[in-house]
Amino acid sequence: MTSFNSMLISRALAYMMVCGVFLYLFNNYLVYWQDMPGCYLLFSHYGWFGLETPSSPLDEAQITQGWGQFILYLLVLSACVGYALKSQNRSLEQESVRFAVLSAYIIRCSFWSVLLVGFIDMVISFLRVEGFLDFFVGEWLTSQLGRPIFRGSFVHYPLIVASLFFAARFRSISFSWLALMCVLAEILIVVTRFVFSYEQAYMGDVVRFWYAALFLFASAFTLVEEGHVRVDVIYTGFSRRKKALFDSLGSSLLGIPICWVILMHGMGGRGNSINSPLLSFEVSQSGYGMYVKYLMAGFLVVFAVSMLIQFVSYLLYNIAQLQDPGEHEAQLSYRQLITSNSSN
């Protein structure tokens, strides 16, 4: 196989992988939120691939929807191949940077969501616990804000949409600020507890909310920065190409499957560990805590998606290194490549 072909294939696969994950999430929304059948049910309806037919066959409308979803997959995935064919003049490094930027944007969006939702929900929870909410927003809204579904749909979701904008506008502020936020939120507990003997569930909730986001969101960038610890007894002695070989094998055989396993097993059904809290707007049992527990299940999705895209980016960079003949040192390490291109 010529290097040209293999570059084309890896590029197409990379696009399919990344588009595939967004498509998977979109379909997950269609299936579990909008009650569409999805490909799996469609296939089993026809008894394809040795799947057992469901006890209640799909009706006409569902079959149409199912086909729609299936065709959407086919369309998008073939579009990926088409795009890869069309943009052959782009180097793999450029693609790698592109995906890294995308991953960083997703993380930034999530960061802003978590920051805003955490802050606003904490204020609402405080007002609600202390009975001040009536005074500010009236009785009707107070009782509505006591319902997880309402608070999720009309407080959290708009904030999440707003964070798409913030993430695009403020590009230098991202997940690392959560470290400071954790410290400040915890010191708030210390001050109110020791001075005023005041401690409520929502204060602990916000720390947990931000701390979980901190380490899950930081993971993708930690990969860029070579912060994930390696057992590098042998690795340090490898040549550049050998390092690239093992890193691309690792990304594709170890890294990417982890992300897919998290997504498929967390979201593969209504009762799975990510879907079920998201669907039911699960809240913590303390009652007067924050109403954000369901979003913490979503953190795993952010983790999996951002890691997946980052791994794809890392893989493309390493494939580029493999293609590049010669034993000389790489011009730019992955870290240099990404940080120099994403900062401007």
Next chain:
Amino acid sequence: MELYFLVLLIAIMVFALTSGFPVAFSLPGSAIATVAIAAFCGWVFEGNVDAYFVLGGPNQWLSAGVTNYRSLYWDVERDTLIAIPLFIFMGIMLQRSKIAEDLLVAMAQLFGPIPGGLGISVVFVGALLAATTGIVGATVIAMGLISLPAMLRNNYSKSLACGTICASGTLGQIIPPSIVLIILADQLSSAADQAATTRKAEYKEATGEFSMPGDFDVVTASAGDMFMGAFIPGMILVGIYMLYILISALIKPENAPPVPFEGKFDHRFILKVLLALVPPLALILIVLGSIILGVATVNQAGAIGAIGAMIMGSYRLMEGKPRAYYPAILAIGSIVTIAVLLKFFDLNIKNIQNASDAFGIALACIAVAILIGAIVWATWRAFKIDDTLRGVMMDTAKTTSMVFIILLGAAMLTTAFRGFGGEELVKEHLTSLPGGFWIQFVVVMAVIFFLGFFLDFLEIAVVVVPIVAPILLADPSANVTAVWFGVMVGLNIQTSFLTPPFGFALFYLRGVAPKDVKTTQIYKGAAAFIVLQLVGLAIAGAFPSLVNYLPNKTHLVSETAPPPSNPRLQECLESYLFSEYDARQSELQQSIDRIQTSDLSFLPDEYQERLNESYGLAANTFDLVDAVRVAEHNLDEYSPAYRPLHQQVRQIQKSMRKLGQRIELLDDSRQRLTFSDDVDQQRIDDIMVTIDSLKAEQQALEGGIPGNWKDARAEFNTLAKAEKMARLKYRQNVDESYTVILTVQEMIDQTDALAALQTQVEPLIERVRQQDAEQGLDALKAFESEIDQLAETHRITSKLSRAKRALRGNNPDKEQVVANIRLAAEILQAELQWRQRADGLAQDLRDYDQIIASTLGMRMQQRLTSDQAESIASCLAVHRDLSLHF
């Protein structure tokens, strides 16, 4: 078949790890790959994807893995892990604001002139920094950059210098607050739960009794416990290091020559040293102190540390400029103000009673506002100057992520390991080792030490501990505490930083050491310290009290301390009290005799009787104590001879149970075969043959049980029961004796309150007569509840209840009501009469109580005194062999 996949799992993992792919993804990645291969092979060869799993199938295990991912942050139970980013923040802040560096320079100047002084100062600073940072890399790099050149310039032996720096850098792993300890605590708490379940099941199987006594339970460990448990061993390690350097400097002065200080020891130098030393030391004291005193949780202490470090950084970053110390002074000032306010006002914001409270809270709000202002100021400075804050946040985020993603990955790995039956396998092999717990323990420790050559502390803590800890903790023959086990593991994996080829500390030092230091010299230097660490490990292993004492003591004097009557404390409490009885018997006897001369004639018969009985019981205590001792002695006499037999038989019975389980499994599949559509007679016959041979084996085993076993066991049970009964009798005796004393004292104390209530009787009767039934009932109820709050008033309240009953219903009989109230009043009058004459008795009882409260009455007290807590903590700190009860 699962075994092959277990081997495959380990092979893939080893390959992935050595290929240098990040650990955090190698662990779960290899688990997922193996699960996928197993599922595929199952589908191809057996037509069933579940075929090669011990239980369940690939979907269940992977889903369980993902749920495990979530559980890391999902519930309140694992909140201690939140302390990790906080402590990392604190450490990096101190590092980046150069506080650590100042400390190193100042200490080197101070200690320099004594033999080996530079080395000792490195150990000292390492211990201090350890307490603040706990991050090996940062500490080793800082010391390698600052101290190593100084040591080499002064002709220190290269290997000694390097070894000292590497080893001191790793002190952070064992000296609290440390991330390793938090993670170990997190792993151990679930391991201890599992172990407790196992032990309970074992107890049930062995004795047939349904519930296990509370004092046989597995002792678990929180992060705070781990911190305290590791404190003394950590200090011992520091002492060993220093001693080693001093001795080698004295034996071979050219290895570590003293370095004269060129400057002057004047007040400016002292000021400099103090300024470098006092703030970090104060911060450590606050952070550790608040945990040890049980004031703050580990997380809260972490936040205090992080903010403290930022405030310290705020003046260090502005060094030499005017107003550098303003935020620090403001912060300290406001904290002092708050402390003063807390002394004089009740600042509970939910409970404002009067104007004074409100005033206090207003003042506190101002102080808090100033404190927050100081924190914001410090944050702003850190943000503005050299971009320090951004760097600290970024490093914190990356380090935290590195740690936690490994935790996540390990969760997936252990799930798969379980799926292929690895846990059972380890358990079987570990427990079948001859020689019991200690051999198992030594083997586990050796394995951990060996893994340390290749793996980092984190991987060992999160992969090995969850597998072996439940097995070792469940063993009743050693009955070790989780804290002790955790500290031993902690001390052991600390060596992983120093063991080539993959020793973190060695790497970092190699990175910053000058070229003329050979790598072998670094290894050689580290080797000596590895030996020292193993010595420390041996010391902590031989004297568990060093580890267990501090957590116990803290627990017993903390606000949430168990009361002295807690069943877990009884044996230790008794051994303390019995020696008290020995020492003070005559004194106690005298006071019992004295109280018996006190006049009781004016008391109602009931109380006369009860008091006299109480005195009798008190006098009887010493005999009961002797009885306990005799029973205990009998048991102790019998046990040594009985022990070998017990062990032998229990071993046989265990093997028999294992055979029994196999027989059951086979029988199940035989039944399934008989009910299937086409009966495979050949296989059924095969299974029957196997079952028969297993049964024969079982019988042969049973025959191996010595004939005297039944009698010997019965004898042991009788003796153990006799001892238990003797103890129960003693406890009952002192409790009964003491309760009466308390009650009578309380009654006499409440005389005035009762008299006050007496004056309400007539108005009450008036109201009942005048008002309608409902209002009368309310008044009656109010009166009754007031009476009910006093001790020993049930006779009065029972009359009042009768009155209440008469007032209820459609046609209340008011006269009946009044009559009953009058009856109650009569009793009340009688009560008052004797109580008002009881001043003398009250005094006698008080004197008596004072003498017996800490002995006979100990079990009924609210709290242990500090002395008692100390004695009981050290008694509990020793591991007690429970195996004969199992």
